[in-house]
Amino acid sequence: MRDGTLPTGDFGQRLRHLRARAGLSQEALSHAAGVSVRALADMERGRTRGPQRRTVQMLAEALGLDDDEAASLEKSAALGRPRPRTATGPAAPSALALPRDIQDFTARVPALARLLELAQDIEPSRPVVTVVTGQPGLGKTAFAVHAAHRLTPYFPDGQFALDLHGMDPEPTTPRDALARLLGAMGVTDAAIPVGTDDRAGLWRSMVGGRRVLLLLDNAVDESQVAPLLPGTGPSLTLVTSRHSLAGLESVHRCDLALLRREEAVELLTRIIGPDRVRAEAQAARDLADLCGYLPLAVRIAGQRLLSRPHERLGKLVARLAAEGRRLDGLQAGSLRVRAAFALSYRQLPPESRTFLRRASLAAGADFSPETGALLADLSYDDAVARAEELTDAGLLQSDAAAERYRFHDLLKLYAAEQVAAEDGPVIRDAALDRTARWMLRRATAAALHFDVEHARTSPYGDPDPDGAPTGREEARAWLEAERAQWLAALRRAHDSGHHRQVLDTAEAMHWFSDLNQHWEQWVEVFQRSADSARALGSGQEEAVHLNYLAWAYNLCVHDPHTALTTADAALVAARDCGDGLQEGWALGYGAGALHRLGRTEEAHARLREAARCLTSQDSPQARLAELTILNSLGSLLRQAGRTAEALDIHRRSERICREGIPGRPEELIALYHAVARQQIGNDLAALGRWTEAEPSLRQALAAFEAAQMPAWAGPARLDLGLVLRATGHPEARETLLAARDALAALSNPRRSEATTALAALEEAAARSIN
Template sequence: MSAVLRRPGDSVFRILGPIEIEGPSGPVWVTPGRQQVVLALLLMEANQVVSTDQIVDTLWDQLPPETARTQVQICVSRLRKKLADAGVDLPIVTRMPGYQLLLGENTLDMHVFSGKLAEARVLVREGRAADAVTMLRSAVALWRGPCLSGLSNPALRSRAARLDEDLLTATEDYLELELELGRHHQIIGEVTRLVHEHSMRERLRAVLMLALHRAGRQAEALEAYRTGRHLLVEELGLEPGERLRLLESAILSGDAALAQPEPSRSAATPAPAFERPRQLPADTADFIGNETLIRTAEAVLAGGDRTAVGVVVMIGRPGSGKTTVAAHIGHRVADRFPDGQLYCDLRGTREEPAAAADVLGRFLLALGIPGPVIPVGLDERVEMYRTLMAERHTLVVLDDASTESQVLPLLPGSNTCAVLVTSRSRLTGVPGARQVEVEVFDQSQSLDLLGRIIGAERVSRELEAAVALVRTVGGLPLALRIIAARLAARPHWSLASMVHRLASERHRLDELAHGEMTIRASLSLTHNGMDQRSRTLFGLLGLAEGPDLPGWVAGAVLDDDSRYPSDLLEPLVDVQMLDVTTVERSGEFRYRYQDMVRLFALEKLNAEVPPDMRRRAVERVLGGWLALAEQAHRSVYGGDYAVLHGTALRWLPPSTYVEQVTADPLEWFDGEQANLCEAISQAAEAGFDEACWDLAVTAVTLFESHGYLDDWEKTHEKALQATKAAGNVRGTAALLSSLGTLHINRGQTGRAREALTAALATFEELDDPRGLALCRRDLGLLARWAGDDDGALALYAAAMHDLDRAKDIVGRGIVLTHRTEVLCRRGLVDEATAQLHEAIMIFEGVGYRNGMPHALRRIGQVQVRAGRHDDALTTFTRVLGMVRESRDVIGEGHLLRNLGEVSALLGHDGDARAYFEQALAARERIMDHVGAAAIRVDLAPVLARLGESSRASELVSHAARIFGDRGMERERVAAEETLTCLGAGHQRTLL
């Protein structure tokens, strides 16, 4: 839907894309052919007289019939009737020497586009580059494809081409402005796609070269020039223009004039248009695969002529390398999907496959939607996901799918996106999917891989034995890698002896399926050749849940406190029993099992290691996660504040890992999100209820700060089952209290009150001061929302008393921040200010950085109430910078709205409009429709004062509809009252 504005009951006309009419009752279909051509011509010349001769020349390029003028009259008459029957008020009046189509303000997208371009030019002249970018981007967003696409009339195509040129010029304008604002990193993906689509436009290529250069990618910048020069010479026989040639020379010479400008510090600078996730697993350096299959998949995924989302389902037996091939293909086509790549392991072969709703929650977070805005239901998540993906070029990789029902909700609806699925089953129920099968390696590929691992010379010396070995493993890549790694570790073994050993092991396992038998035979040979410590580690490590594991887990399962526990894993890596997945910035490796290897490890473990030893190993791993999560929370809050802990075992990993955590605790939390959730589930299933609830409530530091509300709920529900089953009263209360906070984040006040009240009763019985404080703090917030200020103050006072007993100073600062809103409502501005300054001193004293924006924003609000508007403007501007630095998009929306409000109070309506527009864009970007509606109501009076009464009324009407649709009666009535006031003000102006 375009951004054309209209009043209820008005009609909208669109030509920036296929021709469309939206009437009062919905879309209006106009007969293709002459009626569409005449309508398109009249719309392009709206409010101007179009002569009959001009219409004739447009309809009949050469030799019009003698009845041409009569046919034009009939066509116009039928068009009038068609529109009138649909309730479309579109006067087509007869004016000598032809016809005139009369359009109102903001009803044709072409006019809105031109108006936005004119506003952007004014903003540029005023030095407001950030606002100009926003205006230009909103203008470009009106386009739904080439102008009048679908109409082949030569005369109209010529006119449409001029408008298409305006679109590209506007795009180039905002990209150059983005460069001036220092946003080169954000635009590289977008401009790369545009250069690919418009390879002859030198201005676009210059933007790409400069953006790459400023991002430190000089080689790619020069390659972009060379590619463009080759195209120009080959296609047109021309050298690049002077601008590109000079830019190339400047890059080669390192000209300082190309250095990036200082980023704009304007308070109204918008955040990037949207997130561009890059979630693909790493590609394999020595990849070997079926090139025909890969090209087939690439053609479906990256083909430019498809009309629906491209879907490839890649099937194959265990060990055939489906995941490796999928990752390789994903990287090969990644440049065709500049808006990002989403990836998820659907765990289809596990006991509990990933639920579609949970996967959508993860994808929506990755696409920039904050947790509190993500809907709870599957259908609503699907709708939001497909809406977000509709305008993006994104690749989705779904690994290890089990059923069609798991995949279908995850399919985007746009032909600009593509989906690659791997599965052991033929998912024939996925509509439009191209099924491709990952075959085992042929003899040539197998020998190639074998030679890469053990050496080509060794293979050639025993070529006949190498061929026999390949035949024995059946060409399965996983089995071949394991056997090859074993040979590489034993250079004195002959390939012939390995063939004999493997054949004997296969005979022992001949009751198994062929593929499984081959892999297990390979694993058994390697396992039997390891020393006892490595075999024990191999088995115990299989107990650790999670997609990949840090090296300290090896020390935990063996209870080895050596400084470099990852050294224990190297023997397993050397023989391909364990994969290295990534290398962290600290230089530490991450490890994971192939699914079948892990199953094999657990089988060996159960057969060889006593149950009590296995249980102690699990407890130590859980203790390691708990110790590190505790360290992360302390680093965020400045100590063990605002959280409850239990008595579970802590196993502290080496100092190198602790230092990683404390260096950037929230980044560590985010990187270990999946492992923490798996550890909580494992603790619940293994009966470690104390560790389970403690780890769950400690991980809330991550869940709340990053909006992982699904993980918050899922982990707590599992932990709650564990504590209730174990009769763990305090753990149950801690989880209920935390769930109460979760429900508050989701706006579920009834559920929040129920959970908090139950937890409070238990903490009262236990006389647990910190538990009491956390419950009373949140119950005070609920009382405040309900308008019970007396009740809120009483709860806050009791909470601060409990926090003082618990010596929880950060908790006290948080309650002081909450309390000031009630004090302000009662006119106690000085007391509120004093309490906020106390809170800020607490936060600064312990280093609780996350508390500062909240407290400072409250100070700004107090300053507004006290009439200190200039001070408030300064405070809000400072906090806006803080929330943008932390990428808090919800906080950004709040601060922009605050800045708009205070600017309006100062009489700076131009600034107020800019801030409100930015706030509205921020809310719309995260699809917070209610928040956006509230900002429309705030913006409307400002626009009215600036002489834009029509647009102001439209904004409020839109907001009232949103409130009405969601049953928000109080807000709807307030919006309609605002609309009435706007109407009265407009009438007074006319009088």
């Protein structure tokens, strides 16, 4: 091959070489291939390391490559593409797949035609955004989903759908939305950046240059949507919202209106069939009138008729008209829509009516049969049967992958009204209290699976041991799926004065929270638990939970100012009750906040004080805390150029690990020991003691691999590769290549460091040959 001397894995270098060989400027190649100049520049600089297959094919054609060269270029691009996550739970891409299209979709022909024109004329460097707006019940989501399916052939690089929950009390934050989008692109949880801006930057870099279709459903405002929009590339984004989102600039707008009368009749015809409509043509028109030509109302009426194939349309018209006269106005729409809801509701069996209205009390966007059963005071099997019945009637929507259900917004409002009308506050509060108690007991038992100090092999304390999660993976899946429910339960327990329950749940969550630092909810969890400790007059527990809260401010919401204030409060509480362990943690969390605020010397001083405080204690918890503090202190010292001091600190950490910590699992101590070895190896490398650094880094890497911790093994492999390069070791290139690929799969920022090291190694090899 003519370019065979180039490393097959480095796409940017290969592309730059091939363009130079062809005598083309970036502008000329951009014009010939239909790829933007910016996208080309990002590829050649290594910012975009894995363009999609279609983009590579266009570049290969424009460069005049033969089949072998084109295949080699594609292979190098494939190495840089994000790899799918390896978690055992549902894969993120399936969770963001387009919802199922509605086969009986009707009308909206001009709006669909306009979107098809936009997709056909889209420019390679200018993404298109269309905002679909209109009143509730107009079928904005149905239109956007139908349009997305029609547009799929124009966007072969991916189609993603994300519900932003704009009508919920707590809409999806841009930060969480970006995490889900990055997950759908194959980025693992550990590799997703911490800050919203960094997540947005990574998202835009990954979709730039790709033909991607993005559906953002149920947006609340411009600030929620803007960070999610691609910045460059031939993508198309559909945004649905009840609000106009007038602050979004350079977007196309599609304002849906009510159906025309004939369109409403056509929708009814597609649902129940032409024979029934022809047999009662006037009744069909009257039914469309009573539904106010609102698609949602027509669909509900049609679903009811479909489930009663022998019922005459005229009978439904008469009953709907009578119901409408008795109801007051609907604040979210017309009187006739309210009547359609009411008639469908009244026709349900009593248990199904109870289930529907009580399910509206569930927190979050969707709910499980488990939650519905608790709220309605039914067995689990009965709840499943009721939920499926309501789904068949068009009153609930079922999840495509999980056994979960959701309301349309208007129906949820209507069902909640029925709780007030039929159940009253006493029954409503009893249902919420019953559900909250159960949820907190299950959440506490599930979270204890992750507590290394109180590891459980059985569902201790679970309200339903037979149905409890049986291991960490099941426990994590439950805690994530039911996050809205147990958090709402925690709020209710706190607000109603059940402070011991709040503290027990938050304490159980403490280890689990480390696995989900991207959840901003931890601030609320630990704020409430600290308040509960204060209400109970427990100074020691207040110190503990203030420390947890300082951690959350530091790492979950990146607010070092409040983290420092909270850590200082924890320090006062710890000293007041004489708890040296919590005093050490408070000093450590305060040091972390000071470091983030740029107050380096103060951070060093606090870490040293924390180490002295913890060294004087004998408990196993103090030893683990001391290891964390020492490793943090040494790392900061090395960054400040005080490497000899850092090495002494990390040697001290290693000695503690070798001595062992009574009552703590060997595998846990082995991980702390591996961290210390990695730090020692980096200290020795910084001192130029390369041959001494190598064995420490090899040992650390082996330990991380044995523990199946790729997020820790990748950086350790890079550290080892840098040392091997410095010593001229023959394994250097292989190690750096493996590190680069592993870091790229994690979207770890250090992948650029690996790429630079590889390039320097190749350049040195070329000079030695010449």
